[in-house]
Amino acid sequence: MEENQYDVIIVGTGPAGSTAALYGQRLGLNTVVFGDTPGGITYMIENIMNFPGFLGGVPGTEFGVKLFQQAQTEGALFTMSRLKELNHHENAFTGTDDNGLMYTATCAIIASGRVPKRLPVAHSEMKGINFCSVCDGPLFRGKNATLAVVGSDNAAGQHAMTLSRIADKVFLICRSQTLKMDAVHQQLIAAQDNIEILNGTEVTGYKGLDLVEALNVKTNEDETSEIPVDGVFLAIGWTPNTKMLAMSVDQNSGGYLQTDDKLMTSIPGLFAAGDVRDTDLWQVLTACADGARAVKNVADHIIAIKS
Numbered sequence: 001m002e003e004n005q006y007d008v009i010i011v012g013t014g015p016a017g018s019t020a021a022l023y024g025q026r027l028g029l030n031t032v033v034f035g036d037t038p039g040g041i042t043y044m045i046e047n048i049m050n051f052p053g054f055l056g057g058v059p060g061t062e063f064g065v066k067l068f069q070q071a072q073t074e075g076a077l078f079t080m081s082r083l084k085e086l087n088h089h090e091n092a093f094t095g096t097d098d099n100g101l102m103y104t105a106t107c108a109i110i111a112s113g114r115v116p117k118r119l120p121v122a123h124s125e126m127k128g129i130n131f132c133s134v135c136d137g138p139l140f141r142g143k144n145a146t147l148a149v150v151g152s153d154n155a156a157g158q159h160a161m162t163l164s165r166i167a168d169k170v171f172l173i174c175r176s177q178t179l180k181m182d183a184v185h186q187q188l189i190a191a192q193d194n195i196e197i198l199n200g201t202e203v204t205g206y207k208g209l210d211l212v213e214a215l216n217v218k219t220n221e222d223e224t225s226e227i228p229v230d231g232v233f234l235a236i237g238w239t240p241n242t243k244m245l246a247m248s249v250d251q252n253s254g255g256y257l258q259t260d261d262k263l264m265t266s267i268p269g270l271f272a273a274g275d276v277r278d279t280d281l282w283q284v285l286t287a288c289a290d291g292a293r294a295v296k297n298v299a300d301h302i303i304a305i306k307s
């Protein structure tokens with residue numbers, strides 16, 4: 001086993017982890033970064049239209065890879081391996097990657113993002129299945145589209161509201177008999193003529209060749225039918241990537257890492273940034289900002305414990 005000593009271990013090569021690496025190196029921290037996907041999930045974004053400074057947008061892959069390369073140029077070590085396990089002993093963090101190599105650091109930043117939950121049905125990765133109405137909804141603008149949102153909470157309500165301004169018709173498909181969103185969202189939705197709520201309805205399959213063309217649904221009364229759609233937006237939840245943590249860290253009920261105003265978790269020296277964090281906006285911009293703030297606070301933490 002090889003052992004290497006660093007100031008900070010960063011888990012994740014998405015916007016949060018790459019920005020943390022970029023800022024960390026420039027702050028003089030000896031930085032090691034784990035992850036095998038330059039840019040994280042930005043590759044899933046056809047065009048990032050809402051990142052300030054990019055008039056007309058920037059393809060997610062281009063943005064993610066350039067940010068990754070920028071951090072590499074500053075000298076951070078990117079292992080290109082995934083972190084299998086992160087341990088905490090006597091004020092130090094030890095990471096073991098999937099090659100069995102060990103790295104030790106004074107601090108660590110978890111920037112490992114989250115993965116969207118998909119429906120447990122056949123062809124669940126078909127084209128036309130989306131997760132972000134703010135990002136991907138505009139693709140349907142001017143196309144007289146019929147869209148479906150699957151889910152029943154506030155997030156589903158927000159997707160339905162956003163899409164109702166873009167599409168001709170939006171089905172809000174909710175497995176339970178009642179919506180789980182708050183009264184304000186319910187009132188907003190009720191006021192939109194082009195949103196139709198299908199309570200007590202479960203999506204049982206996707207229909208289409210390459211692109212989703214219709215949803216197979218089943219009601220609580222076991223009646224089945226088919227709903228033609230141009231696109232689907234899933235709001236059935238996300239799973240934060242925290243399995244590598246071999247320690248108990250405070251998380252909210254959804255598994256997101258809870259942090260203080262310095263982005264430090266319940267473990268001193270362990271920080272969280274980006275989509276894996278218990279926050280209120282999961283975007284590229286906020287992930288980058290988190291990465292910069294987290295590593296600045298790592299630098300301050302290291303100075304504080306050494307003085």
Ligand SMILES: Cc1cc2nc3c(=O)[nH]c(=O)nc-3n(C[C@H](O)[C@H](O)[C@H](O)COP(=O)(O)OP(=O)(O)OC[C@H]3O[C@@H](n4cnc5c(N)ncnc54)[C@H](O)[C@@H]3O)c2cc1C
Nearest residue numbers: 012014015016040041083112113135274275282283284287
């Ligand atoms: C379809 C889609 C469209 C979107 N569109 C937009 C948009 O238009 N505008 C916008 O601002 N945002 C958009 N987003 C959201 C945006 O992509 C995220 O908010 C952003 O990527 C979060 O950055 P992050 O670094 O926190 O996480 P991520 O980008 O998810 O990066 C985390 C990385 O860490 C990796 N990782 C996980 N576990 C480990 C481990 N154990 N070891 C090493 N690496 C690990 C993951 O595999 C991933 O590569 C979109 C998201 C999706 C899914």
